[in-house]
Amino acid sequence: MPWNDKFECMPVEKLNKLQLKHLKKTVAWVCERVPFYRQRLEKIGITADDIKRTEDIAKLPFTVKNDLRDNYPFGLCAVPMEEVCRIHASSGTTGKPITGPYTIEDLNQWSECMARNLWSAGVRKEDIFQNAYGYGLFTGGLGFHQGANLIGCAVVPTSSGLTERQVMLMKDFGTTALCSTPSYALTIAEQAEAMKIDVRKLPVRVGVFGAEPWTVAMRKEIEERLGIKAMEAFGLTELCGPGVAFDCEAQDGLHINEDHFLAEIVDPATLEPLPIGEQGELVLTSLQRRAMPMLRYRTKDITRLRREKCVCGRTLIKMNKISGRSDDMLIISGVNVFPSQIESLLLDIEEVEPQYMLIVRKKGYLDHLIVKVESKKEVYDAGPQKRAEIENKIKGHIKSTMGVGVEVNLLEPKLLTRSEGKAKRVIDERPKS
Ligand SMILES: [Zn+2]
Missing domain, CATH: 3.30.300.30 (ANL, C-terminal domain)
Known part of the structure; x- marks a missing residue:
């Protein structure tokens, strides 16, 4: 049973109508409040009224990472600072970081998206949830923390690092659910092996991993070495952080939270929209974000979308595991x-x-x-x-x-x-x- 079946199992036609309503509202919202979007849309003569079906999104210009850098720190913020209640930022290894302001409503929606992700992975109220994502500007730590709070499990906010202590707490507290980047999960496995602790015999049974691309083979390796089920979380700072898409019990593609994000696939070379099922670059538009909505954000992630009946009962569209980033190619x-x-x-x-x-x-x-x-x-x-x-x-x-x-x-x-x-x-x- 999903966390929120009203939205996660909504009939596709109804979902499409809901997306259209939110899309029109978002376009009107940014036109009114963000000069960057207003100027771009005025230039091509498009207003929210020109969006008559979701496919009309193709009329809108793309937003890319450099647009966020050029408008650093708050040029794309659509609300006055008094309405902002949190600001995250990307690690920004090159140049200025990407900033992510949130209103209280944005944070609540983010928690909802994360709760769907964790619930789908099997995390429940009774769980002891060790959160080994970095807490701080990075969206991983607090994003997972909020989702786990909404479910009501016992959150252990270890943050990343101090690996020996992670293993000790996992054993002493009887951690049942773990989250971190996939590469850090392996680091934890290795540390436990060095400490002669067999994690497979500990109560931990599920892990939710994300924030970096990982292969199916890596998932298997983590499942074997930690003796857990390894589930995936997908997201990016530009959209909200984790919570954009998540694994279900089928472990065969990630369901996109379509009431919050409209996904498209475009040809990375020509930028033309591709039909569902074809491989290309994932483009995301936020549908309900207030502080910093994104119109057609080019993620650079290469994947394909699938609209199909899933064994879990969700109707949300699925995206394949990211096969790579066009930047990393x-x-x-x-x-x-x-x-x-x-x-x-x-x-x-x-x-x-x-x-x-x-x-x-x-x-x-x-x-x-x-x-x-x-x-x-x-x-x-x-x-x-x-x-x-x-x-x-x-x-x-x-x-x-x-x-x-x-x-x-x-x-x-x-x-x-x-x-x-x-x-x-x-x-x-x-x-x-
Ligand atoms: Zn499913």
Whole structure:
């Protein structure tokens, strides 16, 4: 049974009408209150009255990350500061961060979206919920915290980091539900193994993971090592944080909270809308946000949408697991390569740990990809000949599946820095053009 069946199981036609109503309202709202949107819409002569069906969204211009940076910090804020009650921001590794102001109504809606996510993962009032997402400007910590509060479970706000303590509390408190980034879940698993604590024997039974792309193979690895069911959360700071889409018991695509977000898929090159079912870039429009609505935000995430009957009973459209970000795509000898593809191939190889790093360099005129991956201890200890054999095995596996030649370096176990939040897996050393 969903958290809110009125919206999660709404007949598609009714849902579409609701989206249209909210879309018109959002367009009118930003036209009235945000000069950036007003000028853009005036320029093309579109008003809220020109939106007669949801497909008319294609008439509106896109919003991109740079628009948010150019209007930093509050140029896109649609309400006076006295109505803002929280401000989050992205980590902003390059340039200015992305800011996210919320009204109290926005926060309540966000909690609702997160409660749907956690409820769908099986989190209930009786659970002890260890929240190992970073608390702070990052939306992960407080986003999950609010959703868990709404359900009414016992939240343990550990935040990320201090991994030894995470494991200790998990054991002592009898944590039953965990959330963190997928890479940090692995770090926790590894720490527990080092402390000789078998997490699979602890009461923890479910984890909700997100904030970085991860493959199905990585999900399996986490499920096996922690002895839990690993569910997914999807979202982005620009839209609200986590809570945009979530896994259900089918673990086969994420349901988008369509009463809050209108999703489209566009061709990343031509930006033309693509029909449901085709792969392309995910574009999201917020439908009920007040402080900072987004019109047609280009997420850069590559996926496809599916409108189908789901075993869970929800009618909300599904999106496939993100197969990569158009930003992260590498072009190696003319072949498009997503780091996630390499990840799932590495997880096929039983002699290595799921800890890796990709380095891209120029070798002459060609791009050269180096895959650094940690070996299992017994493989490393078996000596250089065994290591070379495994390196060749990985090289061959990548070549035969993806058609690209790469260099593989097998590393000593525990050599790479462990992630406490979003893992950095790609280092691009090519000169910037
Ligand atoms: Zn479902």
